[in-house]
Amino acid sequence: MKSKILIIGVTGSLGFDLAKASVQASHPTYGLVRDSAFSDPNKSQKLQILSDAGVTLLKGSLQDEESLVEAIKQVDVVICSIPSKLVLDQKLLVQAIKRAGCIKRFIPSEFGSDPDKTRVSDLDYNFYSRKAEIRRLIEAEHIPYTYICCNFFMRYLLPSLVQPGLKSPPREKVTIYGDGTIKGVFVKQSDVAAFTIRSVDDPRTLNMALHLRPPGNVYSMNELVEIWETKIDKELQKTYISEEELLIKIKETPYPDNMELVFVYSAFVKGDQTYFDIESSGRVEGTQLYPQLVYTTIIEYLDTLA
Amino acid sequence: MKSKILIIGVTGSLGFDLAKASVQASHPTYGLVRDSAFSDPNKSQKLQILSDAGVTLLKGSLQDEESLVEAIKQVDVVICSIPSKLVLDQKLLVQAIKRAGCIKRFIPSEFGSDPDKTRVSDLDYNFYSRKAEIRRLIEAEHIPYTYICCNFFMRYLLPSLVQPGLKSPPREKVTIYGDGTIKGVFVKQSDVAAFTIRSVDDPRTLNMALHLRPPGNVYSMNELVEIWETKIDKELQKTYISEEELLIKIKETPYPDNMELVFVYSAFVKGDQTYFDIESSGRVEGTQLYPQLVYTTIIEYLDTLA
Numbered sequence: 018m019k020s021k022i023l024i025i026g027v028t029g030s031l032g033f034d035l036a037k038a039s040v041q042a043s044h045p046t047y048g049l050v051r052d053s054a055f056s057d058p059n060k061s062q063k064l065q066i067l068s069d070a071g072v073t074l075l076k077g078s079l080q081d082e083e084s085l086v087e088a089i090k091q092v093d094v095v096i097c098s099i100p101s102k103l104v105l106d107q108k109l110l111v112q113a114i115k116r117a118g119c120i121k122r123f124i125p126s127e128f129g130s131d132p133d134k135t136r137v138s139d140l141d142y143n144f145y146s147r148k149a150e151i152r153r154l155i156e157a158e159h160i161p162y163t164y165i166c167c168n169f170f171m172r173y174l175l176p177s178l179v180q181p182g183l184k185s186p187p188r189e190k191v192t193i194y195g196d197g198t199i200k201g202v203f204v205k206q207s208d209v210a211a212f213t214i215r216s217v218d219d220p221r222t223l224n225m226a227l228h229l230r231p232p233g234n235v236y237s238m239n240e241l242v243e244i245w246e247t248k249i250d251k252e253l254q255k256t257y258i259s260e261e262e263l264l265i266k267i268k269e270t271p272y273p274d275n276m277e278l279v280f281v282y283s284a285f286v287k288g289d290q291t292y293f294d295i296e297s298s299g300r301v302e303g304t305q306l307y308p309q310l311v312y313t314t315i316i317e318y319l320d321t322l323a
Numbered sequence: 324m325k326s327k328i329l330i331i332g333v334t335g336s337l338g339f340d341l342a343k344a345s346v347q348a349s350h351p352t353y354g355l356v357r358d359s360a361f362s363d364p365n366k367s368q369k370l371q372i373l374s375d376a377g378v379t380l381l382k383g384s385l386q387d388e389e390s391l392v393e394a395i396k397q398v399d400v401v402i403c404s405i406p407s408k409l410v411l412d413q414k415l416l417v418q419a420i421k422r423a424g425c426i427k428r429f430i431p432s433e434f435g436s437d438p439d440k441t442r443v444s445d446l447d448y449n450f451y452s453r454k455a456e457i458r459r460l461i462e463a464e465h466i467p468y469t470y471i472c473c474n475f476f477m478r479y480l481l482p483s484l485v486q487p488g489l490k491s492p493p494r495e496k497v498t499i500y501g502d503g504t505i506k507g508v509f510v511k512q513s514d515v516a517a518f519t520i521r522s523v524d525d526p527r528t529l530n531m532a533l534h535l536r537p538p539g540n541v542y543s544m545n546e547l548v549e550i551w552e553t554k555i556d557k558e559l560q561k562t563y564i565s566e567e568e569l570l571i572k573i574k575e576t577p578y579p580d581n582m583e584l585v586f587v588y589s590a591f592v593k594g595d596q597t598y599f600d601i602e603s604s605g606r607v608e609g610t611q612l613y614p615q616l617v618y619t620t621i622i623e624y625l626d627t628l629a
Contacts, residue, residue: 201471
């Protein structure tokens, strides 16, 4: 018997992929949807597709505890996929899960770097501390959980070859942050969804952080540039920006425009996605647990941009 | 019992997605791989992922009939996914399938507009007539088949909003071919793979052309531009190119650079992807047959480009 999964944020980009993966894996799938979504033409198109695919759409919102409890009581697993700035809105959800008392696994809205592992001090406007706060709340309430640490989505930063502000990869000049040797991780969003869904009924991921660090998806900026140069058969002109220069740039750029630079700093200067060993720090890795999941590599993704 | 599927072209972009979808749907999956692929770093990385996922890799090539027969004898279904210019190399494959005598379904390398429906006369350098030639050969040999007519992949032409030569969507000026009212179809490659795999054991697709024309993926150029303008909150300056002007441009641009224009002409001026009714012309449509498959809409894809 596959667990029944409730997805919150099903009309969002990741939430939709999660619903797709859940249906594909034959989980009875539910989506929590606000009333207003049905009258938004973009969202209603997605809701129609999901409904046609057998997803049960339940009306409710993160602001309405009764609607949450009612929806949660119908399922075994809750996955939350909401915008980062709304992360703290999960507090009521955690209370509702506690009240409902039936949830075997809760996956909170994270889907990035591990907030308990990042080392960006006070640069991130509490981006990570808010996620950590929700973790602590879940743990204090003894709700069974899995945290998904997928690092970067490929569609974020990789289309520009980690050049904040650009929309496509550079063909003349490239800026490299730090010395270019620190490795970051990119995973395709639909693969993140597939790994997430695979983990929900797995005892090995219970009360664990599931990291995604696929062998084909871990590269430094120097390596990314080299791969790209080979693909376009051209050497790019390189400018190196030191850690000190990057920190000044982050402080001089107004929020939220500077957040891309903060993420670049975290991943490619501090090494927050790769400085630690996954197993020995009490975490599990997705491609180790599920080798049967075929995933898209960075090299293949860059092929589509060339 | 799910059919055993052999995929030819498994290190290619679509072939890899087909293998991914096949494994995900629990089909025993096989890939035909040339010896040289194992020493190509890009391909060997993909082969490792496939092998880890349980795909059986068989050595062989489209030029070696014995290797083909040996591979085909181990499976029930053959799916071919090779570059368009190699389409006629499937002749030996058709003979090998005939000799092996065990294949319940053959899906030849098409994955575009229906070659029996396009109306581009002699403009396409036999792009479509070669595909039609393979169809006729399959039918003459009485090999059970499904033809997959998925129209455009989203990663082709859509990233530029149908502006041949551009790599990203325009933010100032846009060129519209014809009067901009003719509708074309774009489907995400991974969705094409999922629909293809879903069709292999389905009696309704036996000896049929399976078209993909999802309701959320059929738009005219005028509509695409309007959606994009809403997304970027800006009106683009429009230039209309008439059918006559486009035909001159196609003739003046050397082959193969002019093929993008030929495809634009076929889809958005002639209407080759949508001028006919699918059912009444003896074909079947994917989202009609498989509403349970969640697919990515054009609006959602354009969101990722904004």
